Amino acid sequence: MPHKERRNMLIRICLALAVLLLPAAARAGSLPKGLVYLRDADPTIVQDIRYAGSHNFVGRPIKGYLAAECILSEAAAKALKAMQGKLAAKGLSLIVWDCYRPKRAVDDFLRWSRDPARTEMKAEFYPRTDKQSLFALGYLAVRSAHSRGSTVDLGIVPSSFSTPPTPAALPPLKPCTAPKGERFEDGTIDFGTGYDCLDVLGSTSNPRVGAVASANRQMLKAAMRDAGFRSYFREWWHFELANEPFNNGFDFEITASPLSEKPAR
Structure with missing residues (x-):
């Protein structure tokens, strides 16, 4: 494999790993369970x-x-x-x-x-x-x-x-x-x-x-x-x-829903 193609492949792999290693709530559209x-x-x-x-x-x-x-x-x-x-x-x-x-x-x-x-x-x-x-x-x-x-x-x-x-x-x-x-x-x-x-x-x-x-x-x-x-x-x-499921607070940033680009009404 040519050096340039190998380098580009490594870059893509590193970027994919970086996304996977992000906390779930940090990814756009992803929320805690x-x-x-x-x-x-x-x-x-x-x-x-x-x-x-x-x-x-x-x-x-x-x-x-x-x-x-x-x-x-x-x-x-x-x-x-x-x-x-x-x-x-x-x-x-x-x-x-x-x-x-x-x-x-x-x-x-x-x-x-x-x-x-x-x-x-x-x-x-x-x-x-x-x-x-x-x-x-x-x-x-x-x-x-x-x-x-x-x-x-x-x-x-x-x-x-x-x-x-x-x-x-x-x-x-x-x-x-x-x-x-x-x-x-x-x-x-x-x-x-x-x-x-x-x-x-x-x-x-x-x-x-x-x-x-x-x-x-x-x-x-x-x-x-x-x-x-x-x-x-x-x-x-x-x-x-009254019967809320979580006792502790969260601190992840609010990001857009995948549906947010569509009209709400």
Whole structure:
């Protein structure tokens, strides 16, 4: 065999071995056993993964989010698929904003909270809250349930809704506590605040959001309870699977699902 061909063959073999030796979660589209892409389980559920972009309380993509994908345990994804079927009969759909969250993302939040200079998104996401108190107040956690893969942040939108294209620039900041029609329009039915509104108005049973929003929050809470999830009183959008399969958190990066190039709806 000529020297050049032998060298090229050796290079191909080395590259193949390098891929095989990568941790499973590091390969694009590959997940630890027991976790799935929600897109694969139910492509009709709308995804607007905020931490993969800049429209979130930090104002930039969060570490570990290399793709705007929802990853969940098989049990959690199956429960959401069943709930989506019930909502579809009513002309509604789930929208998810965050699912599995790498530990490195949680650490990123912690570092950000300790930097008093970074308040670019305060006017929208925490207009009345001191960012250095977000962990102490329970809006953020040093060890997040999201890292175990069975916790999800979600809301409800009309079935006709689809996530708009990501804007080239951030939309004008409007307080998440403002009434629907005045705050950022995320497409949901009225829940009283925007997603990730780090404010007392985000508490599930806060009566000050009005009758319609209160009723919608209780409807979402009841539907998620029937699907096997428990709610978190400080955040109307946060739900944890009651019988979650994993006790420890993960820290692999979120990469694209093989189906992510296909339209979700």
